[in-house]
Amino acid sequence: MVQKKQNVTIKGTKEGLIFILDDRCSYESLLEELVEKLSSKHYQQSEGPDVQVKVDIGYRYLQEEQQEELEDIITNGRNLAVEQFESRVLSKDESEKLRQESQTVTLMRIIRSGQVLKVNGDVLLIGDVNPGGTLMATGNIYVMGSLRGIAHAGYEGNYNAVISASLLAPSQLRIADEILHFETDKENEKMMSSAYLDDQKAIQVGRVQQLVQTHPQLSKNEKQLLV
Template sequence: MVQKKQNVTIKGTKEGLIFQLDDSCSYESLVDELIEKLSSKHYQQAEGPDVLVKVDTGYRYLQDHQQEELENIITNGRNLAVEHFESRVLSKEESEKLRQESQTVTLMRIIRSGQVLKVVGDVLLIGDVNPGGTLMATGNIYVLGALRGIAHAGFEGDSNAVISASVLAPSQLRIADEIMHFEKEKDHEKMMSSVFLDELQSFQIGRVQQLVQSHPELSKNEKQLLA
C-alpha cells in the first residue's frame, strides 16, 4: 500500500514546534490538511504559556491574506503562537538588496576633506582618500591609492569585512562597530596592507597577501578564468 504524501509535517524542538508545509501541493490541499491535523485534541487550548511555532513554507510564495489565514488556523482556539514564517522565496526588494551587497562598485576619484562617500556592497577606489575624507561600504573596501582619511567597512554590521590599501596611513579605521585610531607621529605608512578583525574582534594589520589565508571567501568568479 502506497503511503499518502503528507502536505503538513509537525516537528517538536526545544524552542517549540516547526510546521513544514509542502510547497508543491495546492494551497487548498495544504489548508485542508492543516485544519485536519490541528483538530486533534493534542492541539486544543490548554493551560500554560503559548507554544512558539515556526512555519516553513519552502519555495511557496504566500500572499499576505494567505499568511494571515494560516496563522489564524494555527492559533485560533489553541495555545500556539506563530513566531515567524520562513520562506526560501525572495521578494524583488530582497533580491535587489542581495545583488547590491554582492557587487563591487569601482570608482575613479579622490575623496577630499569633508566628503563622505557611502557604497552598498564592496568598493574598489582607484584614487586616494585624503585626510578628513571618509569612505564607507557595507562590504569590503579596496583602495588602489593612498588611504589617509577614514575608512569604514561593513558599516551595517559585517565584522568579516576587510580594508586594503596600496598606501595605508589612515586617521581612523572602522570595521562594523569596532574603531581603531591612528596617531601620525607614531604610525608610519604601510604599503600594500590589509586590515581585518580576528576572532576576538581585534584589528589585525598585515600584508595584503595574508588575506589568501584569512579570508579565502574573498575570491570570486574564479570559474571565469581561462585555462
C-alpha cells in the first residue's frame, strides 16, 4: 500500500513549533490536511502561554487573504500564535533591493566639502573625496583617487564591507557602526590601502593585497574571464 504524501509536517523545537507546508500541492489540499491535523485533541485550547509557531511555506506565494486564512486556522480555538511566515519567494521590491545591493555603481566626480553621497550596493569612485566630503555605500567603497574625507561602507549594517583607496588619508572611516578617526597629516597617508573589520569588529588598515586573504568573497563574475 502506497503511503499518502504528507502536505503538512509539524515539528517541535525549543522555541515552539514549525509548520512545514508543501509548496507543490494545491492550496485546497493544504487547507484540508491542515484542518485535519489540527483537529487532534493535542492542539485544542489548554491552559498556559501560547506556543509560538513558524510557518514555512517554501516557494509558495500566498495572497494576503490566504495568509490570514492559514493563520486563523492555526490559532482559532488553540493556544498557538503564528510568529512568522517564512517564504523563499521574493517580492518585486525585495528582488530590486537585492539587485541594487549586488551591483557596483561607477562614478566619475569629486566629492567636495559638505557633500554627502549615498549609494545602494558597491561604489567605484574614479575621483577624490575631499576633506569634509562624505561617501556612503550599503556595500563596499573603492576610490581610485584620494580619500581625504569620510567613507562609510556597509552603512545599513554590513560588517563584511571594505574600503579601498589609491591614497588613503581620511578624516574618518566607518564600516557598519564601527568608527576609526585619523590624524590629518602626511605621515598617515597610505598608498593602495584598504580597511576592513577583523573578528573582534575592530577596523584594520593594511595593503589592498591583504583582501585576497581576508575577503576572497569580493571576487565576482570570474566566469566572464576570457582565458
